[in-house]
Amino acid sequence: MKYLLLVHLPKTSLDTPKDPADVAAGRAYGAALQAAGIFVAGVGLGSPENATTVSVRDGKRQVQDGPYAESKEFLGGFVVIDVPDLDTALAWAARNPSAAHGSIEVHPLGGAYFASAAK
Amino acid sequence: MSEAATHTTIEAVVRNSYGRLVAYLAARSGDIAGAEDALSEALGVALQRWPIDGVPQKPEAWLLHAARNRLIDAARHAHVREKTQPLIQLAIEAGDVAASHAPFPDERLKLLLVCAHPAIDVAARTPLMLQAVLGLSAARIASAFLVSPAAMDQRLVRAKNKIREARIPFRIPDAPEWPERASFALDAIYAAYTAGWENAVDDGATHHALAPEAIAIGRTLVQLLPDEPEAHGLLALMLHCEARRSARHTREGKFVPLDQQDTARWSRALIAEAENHLRVAATFKRIGRYQLEAAIQSIHAHRIASGAVDWPEIALLYEGLVRLAPTIGAHVGRAVALAEAGNAVAGLDALDTLPADRTVNYQPWWAARAHLLRRLDRCAEARPVFERAASLTDDPALRAYLLDQAAR
Numbered sequence: 001m002k003y004l005l006l007v008h009l010p011k012t013s014l015d016t017p018k019d020p021a022d023v024a025a026g027r028a029y030g031a032a033l034q035a036a037g038i039f040v041a042g043v044g045l046g047s048p049e050n051a052t053t054v055s056v057r058d059g060k061r062q063v064q065d066g067p068y069a070e071s072k073e074f075l076g077g078f079v080v081i082d083v084p085d086l087d088t089a090l091a092w093a094a095r096n097p098s099a100a101h102g103s104i105e106v107h108p109l110g111g112a113y114f115a116s117a118a119k
Numbered sequence: 120m121s122e123a124a125t126h127t128t129i130e131a132v133v134r135n136s137y138g139r140l141v142a143y144l145a146a147r148s149g150d151i152a153g154a155e156d157a158l159s160e161a162l163g164v165a166l167q168r169w170p171i172d173g174v175p176q177k178p179e180a181w182l183l184h185a186a187r188n189r190l191i192d193a194a195r196h197a198h199v200r201e202k203t204q205p206l207i208q209l210a211i212e213a214g215d216v217a218a219s220h221a222p223f224p225d226e227r228l229k230l231l232l233v234c235a236h237p238a239i240d241v242a243a244r245t246p247l248m249l250q251a252v253l254g255l256s257a258a259r260i261a262s263a264f265l266v267s268p269a270a271m272d273q274r275l276v277r278a279k280n281k282i283r284e285a286r287i288p289f290r291i292p293d294a295p296e297w298p299e300r301a302s303f304a305l306d307a308i309y310a311a312y313t314a315g316w317e318n319a320v321d322d323g324a325t326h327h328a329l330a331p332e333a334i335a336i337g338r339t340l341v342q343l344l345p346d347e348p349e350a351h352g353l354l355a356l357m358l359h360c361e362a363r364r365s366a367r368h369t370r371e372g373k374f375v376p377l378d379q380q381d382t383a384r385w386s387r388a389l390i391a392e393a394e395n396h397l398r399v400a401a402t403f404k405r406i407g408r409y410q411l412e413a414a415i416q417s418i419h420a421h422r423i424a425s426g427a428v429d430w431p432e433i434a435l436l437y438e439g440l441v442r443l444a445p446t447i448g449a450h451v452g453r454a455v456a457l458a459e460a461g462n463a464v465a466g467l468d469a470l471d472t473l474p475a476d477r478t479v480n481y482q483p484w485w486a487a488r489a490h491l492l493r494r495l496d497r498c499a500e501a502r503p504v505f506e507r508a509a510s511l512t513d514d515p516a517l518r519a520y521l522l523d524q525a526a527r
Contacts, residue, residue, distance in 0.1 A: 001286050085288035086238060087296075108285040 002040060002082050002109040003089040009076035009102035014047060025097035033081060033092070042079030076102060080109070125170045132178040133162065138252035138339070140182060142230035143216075143223055144190075146289035147209045151233075151251050152279040153193060154186075161185035177217075184217040227252060228343040229289040231336070235303040236287050243278040244307040245314070250275060252339070253332055263314040263328035301344075305353050305409060308336050312357050330361055341396065351400035352410030358393035359416035362386040374520035382423045390420050408444040411436055415452070430460040447477050447484070455487050458494060467491045482511035486521060493524075501525075 026044065033039040045051075051067040067074060076098060083089050086108065093104040137158070144154035161182045175181040187210045194206035216223045233239075234248040246264065249255045261271035281287070292300050312333035337354040344350045366384035367375055375381075397417055400410050415436045418429050437453035450473055458466030470478075470488050478484040485508035492501035505525035509518045 085286045085290075087288050087290065087292070090238070106285075110284060110286060 001084070002080055003086070004107040004109055005042075005079045005081065005089070005093050005096065006075060006105040006107065007044075007077040007079070007096065007098045007102060008073040008105060009098060011048075011072055011074055013076075013101065014074075022097060029095060029097055032095070033079065036092075038081045038083050038092070040080040040082050042077070042081075044077035045075060048074040073102070122170050125174060128174045128178075129162075129165060129169060132174075132182070133254065136179045136182070137254040138227050138230070139223070139225055140179065140186065141251050141254075142226035143183070144186060144209065144213065145233075145251070146226035146229050147212060148190075148205060149286055149289065150279075150283045151230075151247075152276070152283070153190075153206075155251070155254075157186040157189035157193070158182065160189045179223065180217040183213050183223065187213040187217065225343070226289065227339060228291060231304050231307075231340065231343075232291065232300055233282060233287055233289055235300070235307040236282075237299075237303060238285065238287055239278050239281065240274070243274045244303070245310040246271060246275055247278050248307050248336065249311055249329065249332060252336055255332065260329075301347060301349065304340070305349055308333055308340065309353060309357070309409070311336065312360070330357070330364070333357060334361060346403070348400040348403040348405050349407040349409050351396040352407055352413050355393040355396040355400065355413035356409050356416060358389045358396070359413060359420055362389035362393065362420070368516055372516055374514075374516040376520075377419060378422075378428060385420070385423065387423075390423070393417070394420070406439070406443075408440065411440045411443065415440070428459070430456055434460045447473065447481055451481070451483050451487050455490070458491050463491055463494045467495065480511060482508055485511060489521075489524065498527075 030039070030042070033042070048067040053064045053066065053068050055062045055064075079096070081089065081092055083092065086106070089106050089108075093099060093106050096104050098104065140158050141151065141154045144157060145151045148154060164185050165178075165182060169175070190206050190210040190213070194203045194210065230251055231248060234251055235244045239247065246257075246260045249260050250257065257272040257275055258268040260275075261268040264271065291297075311329045314329045314333075334354070334357050337350075337357055340347075340350045341354050362385050363377070363380060365386075366380040366382075369375060393413065394417060397410065397413050400413075415433055418433050418436070422428055434453065434456035437449065437456045440449045441453050451470065454466045454469035456466075457463075457469060467488070470484065470491065473484065485504055489501045489504035489508055492498070492504060502525050505521050509521035509525065512518050512521070
């Protein structure tokens with residue numbers, strides 16, 4: 001089954017320059033996902049300031065600067081993995097280097113809609 | 120067989136096998152609600168057929184076979200191929216097991232671990248366990264947890280959906296994960312014992328609505344995990360508390376504190392069973408929270424033989440307990456033990472250094488503080504504290520006792 005791991009990071013992490021060790025850890029994590037044969041998709045996102053939010057209300061498109069929800073945390077990236085069960089997905093979420101200072105939200109993508117769309 | 124006898128047999132089969140059948144089906148489908156539905160339909164058929172045809176020789180196999188038919192129906196109605204295939208596979212397997220002579224595998228440990236999985240809301244774990252393993256209704260569980268049946272039903276449905284949709288696996292975790300996962304299961308069972316009450320060890324614990332059910336699951340867990348000392352410890356703890364159930368009130372219904380209970384009214388059989396489990400636990404030389412709590416209760420039980428309570432020993436055990444499991448209950452217990460062991464000032468200090476936000480509505484803290492104030496001859500101060508303790512309990516007998524103390 002596929003699971004979406006959403007990486008939430010504290011906004012404070014935007015203010016500090018990226019530690020090369022963190023970058024290396026992120027790369028190693030990606031390599032480990034590939035090596036395990038469970039990587040489906042994933043990417044680290046840039047600054048939430050570059051995000052734009054779109055909605056359609058009464059047939060009218062509304063475009064807004066910034067991410068959907070302003071909060072202390074922002075969506076720093078996501079990974080989709082294909083593993084047998086939630087315990088395995090949680091184990092890979094815990095291995096994500098960002099779990100040490102942010103948090104990883106794990107969503108099952110087992111719905112029929114996703115299954116048929118993915119095929 | 121008479122109809123009454125048939126009903127008794129059906130009840131016995133359900134009592135002994137319900138959890139095993141749900142566990143067998145759910146461990147294969149990942150779907151607890153589906154397993155319960157299939158089984159309840161099978162039980163309905165059994166109630167109709169068995170009084171006429173007689174109870175089958177292998178009632179569990181018969182029920183499994185009947186549940187299989189329900190699963191095939193469910194498969195027929197599932198529109199998605201991904202969902203149909205596993206159901207048919209399960210129906211075939213269930214049919215095979217029902218037809219074979221070997222006993223079907225006991226998957227209850229996996230079921231208990233799934234119910235107490237960290238991805239499940241803590242408030243849902245114990246109710247889920249009670250329903251899936253013992254077949255208790257949502258309404259019955261709701262009344263023990265003092266919530267509405269609708270709210271409890273919703274909580275249970277949500278948890279079962281999550282287990283199915285997020286695919287929480289029915290498995291027995293390995294070494295690094297095991298201690299934590301096992302402790303979640305133990306905590307959920309203990310929460311069943313203390314349902315509707317803040318602290319079972321508190322001598323005011325009177326209305327254990329689900330005590331027999333909690334002990335039944337505790338006994339099952341010991342069978343499934345004979346080498347887990349904490350499983351023995353938890354069972355010993357519950358049995359010791361249960362042994363005193365009838366001594367907690369006078370025949371007129373008045374509350375009797377632990378140290379004044381008539382030991383002749385304690386159950387010797389339950390105490391012996393508890394002591395036996397505590398001895399088995401000790402052989403593993405791995406101390407844990409529940410073993411310590413049971414050991415404290417064991418010392419109280421020794422009053423039968425010695426006529427006295429070894430408070431210094433209890434205080435020592437509480438020192439270990441507050442290090443291992445620093446719950447508010449353990450801290451209050453430690454303070455009382457210090458006082459009873461001869462150092463009331465230290466006991467009161469220990470109570471007063473606990474954070475106010477954790478004690479403000481914690482009834483045992485107020486009761487303990489009132490007792491220690493009186494012990495220090497600060498009776499005028501003790502009075503309003505007894506009254507506060509009385510106002511925080513929902514047990515009429517305990518309230519009356521505390522108000523009586525306040526009036527002295």
